């Protein structure tokens with residue numbers, strides 16, 4: 001059973017959000033690993049942007065601990081971009097990742113966006129099947145918030161009904 005409990009993130013969550021990202025085991029060549037708390041604040045608190053955190057519930061000690069994170073940011077009126085999705089390695093396979101993606105999709109739906117767009121780093125292509133299981137498809141669209149010095153990412157997209 002999934003114990004995934006999510007809530008919208010607040011500024012007070014920034015250090016824990018950053019901590020989850022840095023513990024995710026991302027390839028050190030990816031710009032992800034150089035993300036600072038200030039970068040996060042800039043992205044997650046841009047106009048119309050935000051994020052969710054997933055709370056662990058496995059036992060008394062970790063009750064309420066932040067174990068997953070995701071961000072979103074609009075690119076125009078039709079596209080909501082999804083970014084900074086991560087779960088701690090010790091909670092993987094319990095549905096947290098999927099719930100975090102769904103929270104962004106619901107945000108898109110409520111906001112009248114037509115699609116969710118995300119970018120997968122060339123150093124992290126092994127995550128693509130995770131998104132394909134959630135009905136994301138490869139797209140030629142431009143992911144506007146890609147890091148300028150990184151190799152061109154693979155862009156994935158899902159239409160929102």
Ligand SMILES: CC(C)(COP(=O)(O)OP(=O)(O)OC[C@H]1O[C@@H](n2cnc3c(N)ncnc32)[C@H](O)[C@@H]1OP(=O)(O)O)[C@@H](O)C(=O)NCCC(=O)NCCS
Nearest residue numbers: 024085086087092093094095096097098120126127129130
């Ligand atoms: C990608 C990530 C967030 C998935 O988190 P998670 O908490 O394990 O996700 P879930 O438990 O919701 O997994 C949902 C399903 O996808 C599957 N899945 C997870 N990672 C997968 C992968 N890399 N390839 C294929 N399937 C995968 C799970 O087994 C699960 O299947 P099930 O429903 O049959 O059990 C996590 O692996 C992670 O933080 N990776 C490092 C950071 C990263 O790559 N972020 C994405 C940046 S674009």
